[in-house]
Amino acid sequence: METTMTFEYAPAPESRAIVTIKPKYGHFIGGKFVAGGKHFPTINPATEEVLSQIALAGKADVDAAVKAARKAYTNTWSKMSGKERGKYLYRIARIMQERAREFAVLETLDNGKPIRESRDTDIPLAAAHFFYHAGWADKLEYAGLGTSPKPLGVAGQIIPWNFPLLMLAWKVAPALAAGNTVVLKPAESTPLTALLFAEVCQQAELPAGVVNIVTGDGSTGALIVNHQGIDKIAFTGSTEVGKIIARAVAPTNKSVTLELGGKAANIVFDDAPIDETVEGIVNGIFFNQGHVCCAGSRLLLQENVAEEVLHKLKNRMEKIRVGDPMDKNTDVGAINSKEQLAKIIELAAVGDSEGAERWSPACNLPSKGFWFAPTIFTGVTQAHRIAREEIFGPVLSVLTFRTPAEAIEKANNTPFGLSAGIWSEKGSRTLWASQQLRAGVIWANTFNKFDPTSPFGGYKESGWGREGGRHGLAAYLKGVSHE
Ligand code: NAI
Ligand code: MG
Secondary structure (H helix, E strand, C coil): CCCCCCCCCCCCECCCCCCCCCCECCEEECCEEECCCCEEEEEECCCCEEEEEEECCCHHHHHHHHHHHHHHHHHHHCCCCHHHHHHHHHHHHHHHHHCHHHHHHHHHHHHCCCHHHHHHHHHHHHHHHHHHHHHHCCCHHHCCCCCCCCECCEEEEECCCCCHHHHHHHHHHHHHHCCCEEEEECCCCCCHHHHHHHHHHHHCCCCCCCEEECCCCHHHHHHHHCCCCCCEEEEECCHHHHHHHHHHHCCCCCEEEEECCCCCEEEECCCCCHHHHHHHHHHHHHHHHHCCCCCCCEEEEEHHHHHHHHHHHHHHHCCCCECCCCECCCCECCCCCHHHHHHHHHHHHHHHHCCCEEECCCCCCCCCCCCCCCEEEECCCCCCHHHHCCCCCCEEEEEEECCHHHHHHHHHCCCCCCEEEEECCCHHHHHHHHHHCCCCEEEECCCCCCCCCCCECCCHHHEECCECHHHHHHCCECCCCCC
């Protein structure tokens, strides 16, 4: 007789019938879709199915987009009252909610993330960013950013593939609320929800040229960064590209915000509520396949509870469901690209060769597509590359500490400083630790909580400036400090 009981889940697939994917897309410039020249495929990373052919913008396309954005800025958007701008933002937010299921399915197909996350996190938060900033559009003079704050002009925005629509919302909503117009480039592996957003702009009757979307790869991104007709660059992505952008804009008048990598410490003190902590550790590193800049990728356990936490964590990881992202019961979906999978495999192998101990639960990974089982490494030291470099995948490095001071020292021993987590029942300890940690966002007894009202951004190599909240507005207005 079986001694343990397991529940078999029946498949619960989301239908893709709600989305219509065109075989080929152009760019969205001056309120219209215009044909591209060269194209490249975007695929579903869970199946390797080609979803569509995406246009690769070259110089002429980027020029046309910047020109359209400038014209819309000068003739329409900068002249419009904040109240009128706000109406458009509210309209966009409502349409995003109405079409939420369509956005969620499309995001999951193009990105590989579980439908549960695109449906419950990405899309609702993206709409929330538009609602929040719609509210600011006619109240900018009360934001504490000067009595008559002025927009910067045309913003060039380059976003990554881990939260495609959400990163678009983080960039477009504050820019428009503050009176700027934009040229946005989605990541090459996840352009489809940005192209659907272009349709939403048409549906909302947003004046032509206020939002322009050009698709392409790093070469298109570089054309935007170096374009003389652009007043501000907003970038989210790798620290490596962030440094290239910082160098490119240094001799210019462009404003810049950079949201880069992280290697967040998630610190568990011995008085932490262990069961809740285990949930938080799982959410911290396995949410979105670990493709999260603020992921809790370095677990710091106080030595006297390390064994108990690891035991419970492994039990919990046995229950993580990895597989078809379109299944509503899936917890961990596909790795976004072949290149990202290769990077995760390489860094995990370095973990093995440097002497850390690897553990993964048994899981049946699909034969097609890009997959990596949830993994933890124990016996990690600060010198190990897997303790220092961003893996950007479902891989957790576990270190231990004896005293609170040692925890802080280890947590801050990193070139990054985007986020951190603290698990403790003592408020005084939490407040003390949060003041010592050199990180932009610090969560206490929770992890990966996002809210449009809260500024987000990093210290050190994690970036410049803040996005979200009142601080995020400053990054789209003239003459206000970004920090
Ligand atoms: P990436 O930084 O190359 O790509 C991000 C965006 O920048 C994409 O839209 C890309 O087309 C664009 N881009 C690339 N080169 C550019 C250039 N020279 N000038 C202007 N734009 C450029 O990131 P990638 O290669 O996809 O991922 C590599 C690593 O970066 C990941 O393994 C992860 O560690 C980190 N990353 C961090 C993210 C974050 O949210 N902070 C997001 C994506 C990646
Ligand atoms: Mg794709």
